[in-house]
Amino acid sequence: QQQVKQSPQSLIVQKGGIPIINCAYENTAFDYFPWYQQFPGKGPALLIAIRPDVSEKKEGRFTISFNKSAKQFSLHIMDSQPGDSATYFCAAKTGRRALTFGSGTRLQVQP
């Protein structure tokens, strides 16, 4: 019940494309859903986060879509750039517990 399932494992898009990364969860007590971006040799950095009372949140080129009834949420990257090439992790938590992470998606944006 604590799992967060993330897909795809890897993704290749052309510059300007819109990669979409999906996550699904089972624990309906989760109340905070962040996305992290990780470059090689670095720690994950918070990208954007959403709470379940909101269906969509946009920050710059990054958008989270949240479907509470389906227990799914996704990350969209508009006008993707080669600099967006990184590993992306979705996560979820409830209350003051630590985050539960998805397995990660390696994104490659080709010039």
Place this chain on the structure above:
Amino acid sequence: SQTIHQWPATLVQPVGSPLSLECTVEGTSNPNLYWYRQAAGRGLQLLFYSVGIGQISSEVPQNLSASRPQDRQFILSSKKLLLSDSGFYLCAWSGRTDLNQPQHFGDGTRLSIL
């Protein structure tokens, strides 16, 4: 502003040797502190978290231990390293004033066991 420091950045240790990784946070008080391990190409596995000095919760049984001797210091240790302890170890902190505080990560320690 808050910063988190981890050291060393890389470490190569023989099997059976001891381990001590240190993490410190600056610019905040009473943080929640976390240790994660990330295997190559995998997600992040929570190892330990702490809500205060001397308070450690372990998430998985293993060869490692954690301690929090000071408010903003978190240490990951082992008495005898195993080959399976290789990985990328990440320390993180979060604030405690809001339930939905994000976790902020250090740049990690790459540990290789020979």
